[in-house]
Amino acid sequence: MAEKTNQQVYPFTPATKQPRNDEESGALTSEQELKRKKRIKLAISIAAFAVFQTIVILVFVLTVMRVKTPKVRLGTDVTFQNFSTGTQASPAFDLSFTTQVQVKNTNFGPYKFDSTIATFTYQGVTVGQVIIPMGKAGLRSTKKVGVTVNVNSNALPSTTNLGSELSAHVLTLNSHAKLSGKVELMFIMKKKKSAEMNCTMTIDLSTKAVQSMIC
Incomplete structure (x- = not known):
């Protein structure tokens, strides 16, 4: 009876993850930069609105709500x-x-x-x-x-x-x-x-x- 040949079984090596190419990296960087600019614009808009509201309130208090002697x-x-x-x-x-x-x-x-x-x-x-x-x-x-x-x-x-x-x-x-x-x-x-x-x-x-x- 023929003897079975001992064969060592090796597990499959997972495929190495391919790095993103330059185009994908560039697109990701541009998207992140765009989001950052949008956040900056939103923060500037909120700050400008708050300053405008403060000025309006001050003008209202100093003019309309100020009581002068007739x-x-x-x-x-x-x-x-x-x-x-x-x-x-x-x-x-x-x-x-x-x-x-x-x-x-x-x-x-x-x-x-x-x-x-x-x-x-x-x-x-x-x-x-x-x-x-x-x-x-x-x-x-x-x-x-x-x-x-x-x-x-x-x-x-x-x-x-x-x-x-x-x-x-x-x-x-x-x-x-x-x-x-x-x-x-x-x-x-x-x-x-x-x-x-x-x-x-x-x-x-x-x-x-x-x-x-x-x-």
Whole structure:
């Protein structure tokens, strides 16, 4: 019987993995570079958007949400209804006139103010008063309130230099008022603000007209 020939069996050697060629490597590198550029562009876009939003918020806070104090003053359109003055020897005056109290609101919301009293003085002495009724100045607008003012020299002491002013055909009156109210923003935020009026009115007695109005 023929003897079986001892044969040694060797396992198959796995095929060696072939390296990628230059074209495949180049394509992979280009794809990775493209993705990297896209990520950089996305990051830049997000950063630019965040900066833009920050600027918008700052502008909004510094302009729209900033509450400014309204301004109040007497109008220059003054119409005299009664005009009576004395002389240097017998100084006196009794005047009545119509004018406007102007409340200027530069805020992005209405300004609601309470009723108050405007006082007219001559050399520190009260010579007349008028009531300014409660009202509302709309957003970025001016509220004009018509008033009729009566002033006279009845309360003045004899020591004033009214006679010398009358001889120069001028009469200087000061007016003061303080409005208390609230500015309303975005229908939710209310900020208390007081507006104060200090005006000096010089009247030309020869022409019976206002010579100057300084507020």
